[in-house]
Amino acid sequence: MEIVVQILFMLISALIIIAALMVVSVKNIIHAALWLFTSFFAVGALYLLLEAEFVAVIQVLVYVGAVSILVLFAIMLTRHVTGEGQNQLYSRWWLGLILALTLFGAIIVPTVFKQKWNIPAPTVVTEPQNAEPVVAGVADIGKAFMREYLLPFEVASLVLLVALIGAIVVVFEERTERRVILTLAESWALRQKESAKVDQ
Amino acid sequence: MTVKIEIQRGSAVPLSRRHPKFLGQGMLKGMEVVLDHWFKSFGPKLENFSQTAGIFTTEYPEERLKLAEAYRNLPILLYDDETGQELCTSCLQCEKICPPQVIHITQTKDPSTGKLVLAAAEFIIEYDACMGCGLCAEVCPFDSIKMDHHYELSTADHASLTMHKADLLRPVSYYQSLAPTFWEQTKENAYKKLQNTVKRRSGLLGIAPSMVGKVQPPETKPAE
Amino acid sequence: MxxxxxxxxxxxxxxxxxxxxxxxxxxxxxxxxxxxxxxxxxxxxxxxxxxxxxxxxxxxxxxxxxxxxxxxxxxxxxxxxxKEDIVPAAADKGVHLLATGVVVVPTMFMLSVLPWGPGMTPVDFETSLLFFFAISSVSAIGLVMGGWSGNNKFSLLGAMRAVAQMISYEMPAILSILALVLMTGSMSISKIVEAQGGLIANLTDLPKVPDLGLGWLLFTPVGFLAFVCFFISALAEGERTPFDIPEADSEIVAGYMTEYSGMKFGMFYLAQYVLNFALCAITATLFFGGWQGPGVSQLSAMGANNQLFSILAGALGVVYLLLKTYFFFFTMVWIRGAFPRLRIDQLMGLGWKFLLPLTLVNIFSAAIWAACIHWGPEQGLAFLSAFGPWKRWAIAFLSTLVINLLAATLLVRINSSAESSMPKLVEDQKFGAVTLP
Incomplete structure (x- = not known):
């Protein structure tokens, strides 16, 4: 069983890495987006491998189901979808590379040298036969959200609310400015109403 | 006669609907109507079109609608049942009037004298190009061409749609079964003209090929 | 096994x-x-x-x-x-081909978490209900892929419509399901079905009720409102007729399927019907007791002694589930026969202005239901434990009924008044007189 899990892990992580590389290297933006969803989905599979079903399902629901669709919508509104004849790299790409490498090195090098790498071998805990496997379920996550992490939870929801109100304000259109073409019956009803007002 | 109807565009007719008692009453009513039709479709078939529910499909190969007497499909030629004499005299009227020019007639010559006989030696109608307008039947002074009711003509063999005289000939009784009242109207005229025609034919000329051997050819030679 | x-x-x-x-x-x-x-x-x-x-x-x-x-x-x-498989010359061929798979596979996954009979869930895990809806949303990507890759404006329009519809109707669907999760206290489909034994009231609410397999969640006010909202959303998600805007053949040919032919079109067709079947099955499972029905639980209880009886119970459960599923499919067809197609703004209005607030209120009343039935002194509601189970059930039933009725009437009022306040008449609506021959 262990070998199977390891092989699966290798396959899934290889898929994630390849997909992520394809996202940045493919010229067609739609293809890049599709590779991005592949990577999202594979991350979901990785969660499943860790027996975190709830997180995996949420990953699929939020990232694959919702975020990806929004990404696709946004991409379809751009002009150069196929990206033919466009250069992937700017002329000073080496500057960016050096910067990124320096930053990465600045983080990773001290960690590698300062960390004491004498991790003890994991002790095999023999659980009693009937014990429930300790995996954080939905109920635990819910309790954590509502008790320990209530403040971050509320702050996050407030941010979302602000975003929602902002979106409404941006796209709101005055009702009087809206131009509606009425059906015959509707315009008849409207005229009846107007004539009734005139009579009064 | 044309009827002039004045329609004031922009005016709608208000229908007084009862105020719905609860939400979705109209929708439920609509669903009820549909379900009612569904149940009634298992009942007896529709007999006439004033009924509103029940299946009215005519399942074609097994069931057929009765055709009207004036229904016309493509033209046929008639011959007399008893004597086997064709009504056609090859007067070429139909050939001339045919709009798509699909009728081709060869007139008969008496082999002994070389004179024209009042009968068609060959009569071809290209069914594939015929448009069924019925002008040939209208124009025929001898009531020889009539319009058939048979409509199942589809075939994979294109050439077979060029109908020769032998394919076109039908007995008068066949046409009588299709359109009895129409035949009643023209019967007298048709037979009178046929008698005159027969007087001027000789031997087997003008006798339908399928009837040759079954009937006696007229003995008298046409008067000169 | x-x-x-x-x-x-x-x-x-x-x-x-x-x-x-x-x-x-x-x-x-x-x-x-x-x-x-x-x-x-x-x-x-x-x-x-x-x-x-x-x-x-x-x-x-x-x-x-x-x-x-x-x-x-x-x-x-x-x-x-x-049939000949035609791919447009200007199409993105890889995506064009992949889209069929991306549409079909999630619908197949959906069937894997359905409890087909007592103890007959192919894959049973704690969050299977959420999984069902998560995986169904994946096929939206396939629709966009199919609509975009064909390089046809009609298929792109259809895909846009399909996705807008799917996203906006997933909200009320999941929210109405959430009410059930609150009531039963579980996100596993098989556990929700198991909780629906009983008669009118289910076994978890009133343990002493005779078990006829009729304690369907439909019989509670919360469940009923959730059922109505969910079924409407299911119609929209399955692109059934009052909401078949994405493939409105009279407007945009066949929507996202326009550029597909032969078996690729067949795959889309298959996906659609499998999705409809899955949606009908999940409606039957969540609200109408799934495999529950008179006799199933008795048979499976007898199965403890004789293996034959448990097989019989399984068979009976499958029959009940399929009967209910086909009844809902019949209802879908029935609705298709009765109603015309909605306009896209009406669709969005119904989803966001009516169903979404209604389901939110429904979650509130579901919380009240759960509190009335299950809570006690631990949660600070000591006075509830003084009542017997019947009384608690009655209190829950009445209070949720009142809340749901009030919310429904209020929302109907608001929505109908918004519709009746029509804007000013536009000048070009006035036609002249014409004479017809």
Missing amino acids: EALINYLLNTALNLHAPEWVILLIRHLLVATILFLVVPFQMLLLTYFERRVIARMQDRVGPNRVGWEGVLQPIADAVKMFT
Whole structure:
């Protein structure tokens, strides 16, 4: 069983890495987006491998189901979808590379040298036969959200609310400015109403 | 006669609907109507079109609608049942009037004298190009061409749609079964003209090929 | 099942197969059965729909191929297979091909978490309900891929419509399901079904009720409102007729399927029918007790002594589930026969202005229901434990009924008044007089 899990892990992580590389290297933006969803989905599979079903399902629901669709919508509104004849790299790409490498090195090098790498071998805990496997379920996550992490939870929801109100304000259109073409019956009803007002 | 109807565009007719008692009453009513039709479709078939529910499909190969007497499909030629004499005299009227020019007639010559006989030696109608307008039947002074009711003509063999005289000939009784009242109207005229025609034919000329051997050819030679 | 495979491999054939081989074989077997069932159901559903809708329109429907036309779907399938596969020259060929798979596969996944009978859930885990809806949203990507890759404005329009509709109707669907999760305290579909034994009131709420398998969640005010909202959303998600805007044939040819032909089109068709079947099945499962019905629990109780009875119970459960599912599919066809298509703004208005607030209120009343039934002094509601279970159930029923009725009437009022306040008449609406010959 262990070998199977390891092989699966290798396959899934290889898929994630390849997909992520394809996202940045493919010229067609739609293809890049599709590779991005592949990577999202594979991350979901990785969660499943860790027996975190709830997180995996949420990953699929939020990232694959919702975020990806929004990404696709946004991409379809751009002009150069196929990206033919466009250069992937700017002329000073080496500057960016050096910067990124320096930053990465600045983080990773001290960690590698300062960390004491004498991790003890994991002790095999023999659980009693009937014990429930300790995996954080939905109920635990819910309790954590509502008790320990209530403040971050509320702050996050407030941010979302602000975003929602902002979106409404941006796209709101005055009702009087809206131009509606009425059906015959509707315009008849409207005229009846107007004539009734005139009579009064 | 044309009827002039004045329609004031922009005016709608208000229908007084009862105020719905609860939400979705109209929708439920609509669903009820549909379900009612569904149940009634298992009942007896529709007999006439004033009924509103029940299946009215005519399942074609097994069931057929009765055709009207004036229904016309493509033209046929008639011959007399008893004597086997064709009504056609090859007067070429139909050939001339045919709009798509699909009728081709060869007139008969008496082999002994070389004179024209009042009968068609060959009569071809290209069914594939015929448009069924019925002008040939209208124009025929001898009531020889009539319009058939048979409509199942589809075939994979294109050439077979060029109908020769032998394919076109039908007995008068066949046409009588299709359109009895129409035949009643023209019967007298048709037979009178046929008698005159027969007087001027000789031997087997003008006798339908399928009837040759079954009937006696007229003995008298046409008067000169 | 695992025991059976274990016996066959290790005892009878003496192969010393490890545990994971047995598990793998078991899952492969179940998957094979599901993959066989699905196309079969699809064939049956197309035939069923065509016959039923024909009868509703006073026609006969396909009745030529085989007895009463039962072989018609097979003839259709043969036609699909032998048709030429046309890919537009300007299409993105890879995406064009992939889209069919991305649409079909999630719908197949949906069937894997359905409890087909007592103890007959192919994959049973704690969050299977959420999984069902998460995976169904994946096929939206396939629709966009199919619509975009064809390089056709109609298919792109159809895909846009489909996705807008799917996203906006997923909200009320999931929110109405959330009310059930609150009531039953579980996100596992099989546990929700198991909780629906009883008669009118279910066994978790009133343990002493006779178990006739009729304690459906539909019989509670919360469940009823959730059912109405969910079924409307299911119609929209399955692109059934009042909401078949994405493939409105009178407007945009066939929507995202426009550029597909042959078996690729057949795959889209298959996905749609499988999705409809899954949605009907989940409606039957969540609100109408799934495999629950009179006699199932008694039979499975007898199955403890005799294996035959538990098989019988399973068979009866499957029959109940399929009957309910087909009833809902009939309802879908019935609605298709009765109503015209909605306009896109009406669709969005119904989803966001009516269903979404209603389901939110419904979650509130579901919380009240859960509090009235299950809570006690631990949660600071000591006064509730003074009542007996019947009284608690009655209190829950009445209070949620009142809340839901009030919310529904209020929302209907608000929405209908918003509609009646029409804008000013535009000048070009006035037509002159015309004379017809």
